[in-house]
Structures are given as C-alpha cells and as structure tokens.
Amino acid sequence: MTVSSVYPALSIAKIAFDPQTQATLYAAGGNSIVKSTDGGSTWRTLRAGLPDDVGVSSIAIDPKTPTTLYIGLSSFRPARIRGIFKSGDGGETWRRAGLTEAAVVALAIDPQVSATLYAGTDGDSVFKSTDGGDTWRPSREGLSIENVYALAIDPQKPMTLYAGFAGAWGVHGAPGGRGVFKSIDGGVTWRALDPDPANSVVSALIIDPHSPATLYMGTEITGIFKSTDGGASWRAVNSGLPGLDIVPRAIDPQTPNVVYGLAAGVFKSTDGGGTWRAINMGLGTLRMTGFVVDPKTPSTLYVGSHGSGLFKSTDGGMRWRAIGTDLKIWYYVTFALDPQTPTTVYASGLSSEDNCGGGVPMFKSTDGGENWRALHVGGGGCMALSLVIDPKSPTTLYMVISGKGIFKSTDGAMTWRETNVGLVRDEKSQAGSQIYVRGLKIDPNTPTTLYAFQSGGVFKSTDGGDTWRLHGDLSNLKAFSLAIDPQTTTTIYAGTSGSGVFKSTDGGESWRPLNMGLTDLVVWGVAIDPKTPTTIYASTVGGVFVLDQR
Structure with missing residues (x-):
C-alpha cells in the first residue's frame, strides 16, 4: 500500500480525541481549527471568532465536557496573535480566554476539576486558571526557567504535575535552560528533578494513566528517558531507534506498556520503552508532529505530518492511509470528539x-x-x-x-x-x-427562560426569547458574566465591570451586591460549585476569589 502527499503546505502538530465520542476529532492548524465526526474521513473548518493571523501550538479538551476546548496561540511566524482561545460548543465559536501577551505552547487540564488548567509558555513560564480560563495567575515559584514546552498532570493525584523546559530560544534554540520540574501542590511551588539525566531540551512529557509514577520524557537530542518513581530517577530507553531526535507522544490507554514516539516516522514500543520499532508503511520518512490513540479502540491511531497532511491506521500502526483530503491548513492540526454521540x-x-x-x-x-x-x-x-x-x-x-x-x-x-x-x-x-450581546444563558429547568447580558445590564426572557426586559437595577452596569444556580435556578449571580458581583434570588427581579472580601471589583467571570452551589468563584485581574455562603 502506498500513500502520496495530499497537502503540500499542511503540517500537523497535535491530534486529540473527544473522550466520550471516539469518532469526533479536532485539528488545529495555522489559522484554522478543523473537525471530523467520522473518524477522520471528512473534515470541516471551524474559525468563528478566531483572528486571521494565528498560530495554534497546543490544544486541550475538557475531559468532563468535551464540547469545551482550549487552544494556545504562539508567537511563531507567521502568527502575531498570542494567548488562549476557548470554545464551549465543540469548536463552532471561539472567544479569547486570557494571556493575550503570552506565547502559549502547552496546555493541561485537571482531569478531576476541569475548570482548573495550566498553560506553559515560551518566555513567561507557567500560568494557572481555576475558572475555566476566565482569569490566570503566574504559577512559577521555584521555577528557574521561563520556556515551558511540556506539561503533564498525574491523573490520579492532579495536584501533582510536571513541567518540561526548553532552551533560551525555544525547543530549537540554544541549550541552557533544561530539565523537568515537579509540583505536588497544584503548581503553587516547584522543585527541579535533579540531576537532569538528559542534559537537553525537554520537548514532551507523558504519564502512564494506570501507574502515574511512570513517566516518559522526550528530548531534543538525547532521546527518550523513563522514570518509574515519579521523576526521582531516569534511564534512557532508546534501543531500536535510528536517532535520538524523537518525542514520545502517547501511551495505549488499555495496555500502558505500548508507547508511541514520533520523529522521521512513527515508532512503537510494546515493552514500556525497552525496545522500539518503526511502523511506517504508507508514511515513508515524513517528519511527524501530532499523534493520538483512540481511547476506546486503541488499535486506531491518527498521526499528523509536517507538510504532508493527516494519516490514520486501524491496525495499531501496521498500515496507514491519508485522510481529510478536503482540508487546506497551513501549519498545525489537532483533533477532538462530540460528547454524547x-x-x-x-x-x-x-x-x-x-x-x-x-x-x-x-x-x-x-x-x-x-x-x-x-x-x-x-x-x-x-x-x-x-x-x-x-x-x-x-x-x-x-x-x-x-x-x-x-x-x-x-x-x-x-x-x-x-x-x-x-x-x-x-x-x-x-x-x-x-x-452587542456578551453572552446568553438558558434556564436548565425552564428552557423558555433565558438571560442575556449586555453593557446595559442583565435582560430576561420568559417566552423563549420573543421579548426581553431589563431585570433589576443593573442598567448602569456592564455585565461581563452570569451564572445560574443549577439546583435553584431562580438564584443568579452577575459579574460586572467595576462594581463586583451581584446576586438575585428571584430570577433577576432584584439584585444585591455580594462583595465581602472582594478587593478587585472588575469581575470577568462568575462560577458556581455544582455540588455545593453556596460556594461562588469570582475571577478578577487580581486573582480568583472564593465565597462560601454557608
């Protein structure tokens, strides 16, 4: 079987699955996001809300709500737009989600509390958000390096995470800032894992989902290293590799001894990295940049290449075929899937x-x-x-x-x-x-009741949007965000520009300020703990504030 190049200008950096619907994938590349709902056979472009000149370097999917996606934008040429964009509807529309001055090259989401996520940047170290990306704060105490190109979270103990560092000018720059750092308190503090066995730029980190103390580290020039004690010690696992410029990309979710790595082709290990072999039939020696394993059918694999498009295998990498021949993407591509089939x-x-x-x-x-x-x-x-x-x-x-x-x-x-x-x-x-409507919320119990928030306050409709009227006394305030109590839907919270948080317990008829302890009154986001709705989170430029009303 032979496969020819289908996209002369298509380079694929990452691929990701919807964790609940395996036939849905997303690809983010250059100035476009693409989506497939048939396992990669056909694709369509999703660009609503994205600027024209973007360069997508990373993507992350909310594990509990897979229609929520995040992409990180870098400053690599030709892109000039930085920061994070977020979609809440499976990539159909996008909005900015902070860090507008940071070149974001790595993203990781807490698997248990998916509103918590981390961003690794080129030049600004690590940032953390606890409100789904509405606000961010630096998370760098103990970090001596600023270029973070890899992030990994322990799936069983998500307060434990690892950061891999690149050189002074990025992954392909000069050496000098290298190694892996570890945090056991959710990124509050970090410590270097010493000694650095690779003495090279760290370009990838992956964790065994069944045994999180087992990690694989990919480096720029010294190959792959493995740790079985949470990074305390490492050993090289490069037997069978033609060169040491290889990146470990994925672990089989059902058989964690099966590991895949990318370089000039795809390489596979069935003994936890002890030995490797090439699985490139149909690929040749293309430079591979993105890879994902189907979480429900691990013999189905997707790989992206630098300049030659997307490929798919349904037999564990024995044979590959080109997919998505209707895509026209410039640079990087990623994948993800639909939530409830x-x-x-x-x-x-x-x-x-x-x-x-x-x-x-x-x-x-x-x-x-x-x-x-x-x-x-x-x-x-x-x-x-x-x-x-x-x-x-x-x-x-x-x-x-x-x-x-x-x-x-x-x-x-x-x-x-x-x-x-x-x-x-x-x-x-x-x-x-x-x-100009900033956002729209629908009452989950009575869907004919909706709330729209504008600069002129919060508006409510009780007839399915046919008519709207201003509710309460917020007409002189700019409403930035709105949250509905999932258990008592007549209880609503509004975040405003300069006036803090307001609360209504009668469906928006009346409002009262709720600002005790809130030192920053420019509130960009309001969130409610779904299990304990008396706990409210307010995101501001000065950080995230928590209010316990019990």
Missing part, C-alpha cells in the same frame, strides 16, 4: 464575504457528520459568538451574532428569526443598529 451536529462559522453582509454561515449534519448541508441564517453579521440548544427541545436553538444580537430557530436550524425585542442597541454604532 449526537447524530445531529450543527456548525457555524465566519462569513467569507469582505463586508460581512452575507450572514453567518450555518451547517448541519444528521448522520453524525458524514454529510453536511449549508443553511442560511440571514441578518448579516460576521460571526456567531455562541450557539445554545434547548436541553428539552433540541430542535430549538439560539445563536448570538456579533453586532446583530440573538437569533432563534425552532426547526433544527432550517429557518431563523431575529429575537431582539427589548434588547439595548448601541447608539454609537452605524445608524444605531448594532446590538
């Missing part, structure tokens, strides 16, 4: 017209992504900011369009109508016609 999938994007007047494009699949058809939303606008589905009547959808407000469909996205009666229009915009 929906056969009906919706995709929204960014208008391709220069004047953004043709409406937001909408796509729908009713066979799990095998086939798609374009639907017209109308109303103009450039991009969809969010897409919300009625949890009890999923043919009812709501879409927030930048500058155009809220649109609603009751027939599975076949037709749409504007639902902005009562919302505030921006009088400073052209002809005073723009409606």
Whole structure:
C-alpha cells in the first residue's frame, strides 16, 4: 500500500480525541481549527471568532465536557496573535480566554476539576486558571526557567504535575535552560528533578494513566528517558531507534506498556520503552508532529505530518492511509470528539464575504457528520459568538451574532428569526443598529427562560426569547458574566465591570451586591460549585476569589 502527499503546505502538530465520542476529532492548524465526526474521513473548518493571523501550538479538551476546548496561540511566524482561545460548543465559536501577551505552547487540564488548567509558555513560564480560563495567575515559584514546552498532570493525584523546559530560544534554540520540574501542590511551588539525566531540551512529557509514577520524557537530542518513581530517577530507553531526535507522544490507554514516539516516522514500543520499532508503511520518512490513540479502540491511531497532511491506521500502526483530503491548513492540526454521540451536529462559522453582509454561515449534519448541508441564517453579521440548544427541545436553538444580537430557530436550524425585542442597541454604532450581546444563558429547568447580558445590564426572557426586559437595577452596569444556580435556578449571580458581583434570588427581579472580601471589583467571570452551589468563584485581574455562603 502506498500513500502520496495530499497537502503540500499542511503540517500537523497535535491530534486529540473527544473522550466520550471516539469518532469526533479536532485539528488545529495555522489559522484554522478543523473537525471530523467520522473518524477522520471528512473534515470541516471551524474559525468563528478566531483572528486571521494565528498560530495554534497546543490544544486541550475538557475531559468532563468535551464540547469545551482550549487552544494556545504562539508567537511563531507567521502568527502575531498570542494567548488562549476557548470554545464551549465543540469548536463552532471561539472567544479569547486570557494571556493575550503570552506565547502559549502547552496546555493541561485537571482531569478531576476541569475548570482548573495550566498553560506553559515560551518566555513567561507557567500560568494557572481555576475558572475555566476566565482569569490566570503566574504559577512559577521555584521555577528557574521561563520556556515551558511540556506539561503533564498525574491523573490520579492532579495536584501533582510536571513541567518540561526548553532552551533560551525555544525547543530549537540554544541549550541552557533544561530539565523537568515537579509540583505536588497544584503548581503553587516547584522543585527541579535533579540531576537532569538528559542534559537537553525537554520537548514532551507523558504519564502512564494506570501507574502515574511512570513517566516518559522526550528530548531534543538525547532521546527518550523513563522514570518509574515519579521523576526521582531516569534511564534512557532508546534501543531500536535510528536517532535520538524523537518525542514520545502517547501511551495505549488499555495496555500502558505500548508507547508511541514520533520523529522521521512513527515508532512503537510494546515493552514500556525497552525496545522500539518503526511502523511506517504508507508514511515513508515524513517528519511527524501530532499523534493520538483512540481511547476506546486503541488499535486506531491518527498521526499528523509536517507538510504532508493527516494519516490514520486501524491496525495499531501496521498500515496507514491519508485522510481529510478536503482540508487546506497551513501549519498545525489537532483533533477532538462530540460528547454524547449526537447524530445531529450543527456548525457555524465566519462569513467569507469582505463586508460581512452575507450572514453567518450555518451547517448541519444528521448522520453524525458524514454529510453536511449549508443553511442560511440571514441578518448579516460576521460571526456567531455562541450557539445554545434547548436541553428539552433540541430542535430549538439560539445563536448570538456579533453586532446583530440573538437569533432563534425552532426547526433544527432550517429557518431563523431575529429575537431582539427589548434588547439595548448601541447608539454609537452605524445608524444605531448594532446590538452587542456578551453572552446568553438558558434556564436548565425552564428552557423558555433565558438571560442575556449586555453593557446595559442583565435582560430576561420568559417566552423563549420573543421579548426581553431589563431585570433589576443593573442598567448602569456592564455585565461581563452570569451564572445560574443549577439546583435553584431562580438564584443568579452577575459579574460586572467595576462594581463586583451581584446576586438575585428571584430570577433577576432584584439584585444585591455580594462583595465581602472582594478587593478587585472588575469581575470577568462568575462560577458556581455544582455540588455545593453556596460556594461562588469570582475571577478578577487580581486573582480568583472564593465565597462560601454557608
């Protein structure tokens, strides 16, 4: 079997699965994110909300809510945009999620508390967020190196994590800042794992999910090292490798002695790294940059290459075939999957017209992504900011369009109508016609009740979005965020710009400030502990604050 190159300009850095729906994968490359819902046979681009000039260096999927994705943007050429973008709808729309000045090259999510995540950067060390990326704070006490190119979290004890460091100018820069650091307190403090056995740039770290004290470290010029005691000691495991410029990428989730590494091709070990062999039939000697193992069917593998596209194997790497021949991506690619195996999938994007007047494009699949058809939303606008589905009547959808407000469909996205009666229009915009809605929340128990937050406060609809009215006395405040108590949905919290947090216990009819101990009143995000909803988190520029109301 032979496979020819299908993308002369396509380079794939990472691949990831949806942990709940194995046929869904995401690929992030260059200035695009791509998604497949049929195991990589076909792909489509997801770019709504992303700037044009981006370079995606990392991706992470929320293990508990796989429709929540994070991508890290670096400053590598040609990209000039940095920081983190987040999607809450399976990649359909994206928004900024902080660290706008940092080149983010590694991301890791706490497997038990998925609102906690870590970002490794090129030049700014490690950052931590405890509110799903709304706010970040440095997590670098004890770290002597600033270029973090690998992060790994212990899946059983997520307060334990490891950071791998690169040289002064990145993975391919000069040596001088190297090694692995370990934290056992969730990144509050770090210590170097000494001695550094590799004496080289650390480019990858992976942990055995069944025995987290076992780690593999990939280096730039000295090969792969293995530790079985949580990094206290290491030994080289390079037997059978043609060279030492190799990166360990994945461990078989069911058979952890099976390990895969990438270099000029794909290499496989079946004895925990003791020996390696090439598995490149159909690949040749392409430079490989991204790899993932199907968590439910580990014999199914995906690999991305530098300049030659995507490949898939269904026999543990014995044979490979090219996939996704309709993709046109410049640089890096990643993958992830749909949460509850929906056969009906919706995709929204960014208008391709220069004047953004043709409406937001909408796509729908009713066979799990095998086939798609374009639907017209109308109303103009450039991009969809969010897409919300009625949890009890999923043919009812709501879409927030930048500058155009809220649109609603009751027939599975076949037709749409504007639902902005009562919302505030921006009088400073052209002809005073723009409606800027920051976000939309739906009552999980009574889905005809929705809350939209704007600069003019919090608006509520009790008729499925047909009409809106301002609730309470927040009209002079800029509402940045909103959270609904999952157990008592008439209890709502609003985060504002400069006035802190407000609480309503009557569905938004009245509000009172809730700022005891809150020293920073610019609140970008509000979150509620789902098991103990009296515990509230407020994210600010000055850090994350916690309020226990018990």
